[in-house]
Amino acid sequence: MKQLLTPDVTQQIKEVLKMMENPIQVILFTKPDCDTCQPTLQLLEEVSILNDKITFVERSLTDDKAEADAYGVSYAPTFVILDQNGNFKNFRFNGIPAGHEINSLITALIDSSSTKPFFDEKTLKRLEKVDKDINIKVFVTLSCPHCPGAVSNAFRLAMTNPNITADAFEAQTFNELSMKYNVSSVPKIIINDQYEFLGNQPIDAFLAEIEKVK
Structure with missing residues (x-):
């Protein structure tokens, strides 16, 4: 092969x-x-x-x-x-x-494989306050150079706080899901199926949306 x-x-x-x-x-x-x-x-x-x-x-x-x-x-x-x-x-x-x-x-x-923190002290303190169940979906395509940064941010948030889970979806493979979530540009990030934003945004942007969840 x-x-x-x-x-x-x-x-x-x-x-x-x-x-x-x-x-x-x-x-x-x-x-x-x-x-x-x-x-x-x-x-x-x-x-x-x-x-x-x-x-x-x-x-x-x-x-x-x-x-x-x-x-x-x-x-x-x-x-x-x-x-x-x-x-x-x-x-x-x-x-x-x-x-x-x-x-x-x-x-x-x-x-x-790492045991070191991914974020600075200020970000870690904000993350500690996230006490609701949060799911982050990141829709990507294989030709998108900005998508890996968004995926890594979502995964690191999930690895840092046990209340957070993260899913990366390759949009073409999961076309029906992409249509359901109106994915026309990537990376598209969706928080708890309620809040969404586009692009390889900094961690603060992720946290700002996560903190909206009531």
């Missing part, structure tokens, strides 16, 4: 993944009637073998439904990450993390 990653890109990713601190597990949920599941499986396999801190497993969305439900996984392909203690990192990437979204994948791997 032809490699999805070129030798140059493979080497670049291998170098960047040296920033990983602790072991993690990547779990990919797939299903039979899924055009992008096989390439997503291959891509994650190619990336996972580049660092021995990454353990990669495939699960069935239907046969392993209890496990999928435990991580809030409803779609395929979707991957989640567990830290070295087996804790779910509170985010899901729905779709194939190819194109520019390879950056979202690599950042998620490194961030999930």
Whole structure:
């Protein structure tokens, strides 16, 4: 089978993944009637073998439904990450993390292996006050250079506060969802299906919308 990653890109990713601190597990949920599941499986396999801190497993969305439900996984392909203690990192990437979204994948791997805070003291104090259940959806396309920044911000918020979950959706794979949420530009960020904004905005913009939730 032809490699999805070129030798140059493979080497670049291998170098960047040296920033990983602790072991993690990547779990990919797939299903039979899924055009992008096989390439997503291959891509994650190619990336996972580049660092021995990454353990990669495939699960069935239907046969392993209890496990999928435990991580809030409803779609395929979707991957989640567990830290070295087996804790779910509170985010899901729905779709194939190819194109520019390879950056979202690599950042998620490194961030999930880290124990360091992602934000400054002021931001952390604001985040501590978020005590309601928050879900952040980020719609992306593989050709969007600004989308990985928005995905990483959403994922880092979810990794920092247990009340927050984050979902990245590759808009083309999940076209029906994209239509439901009127996605015409990306990245499009939606908070609790109530508040939305566009673009790779700073963390303050995310928090401003999150703090509107009553």
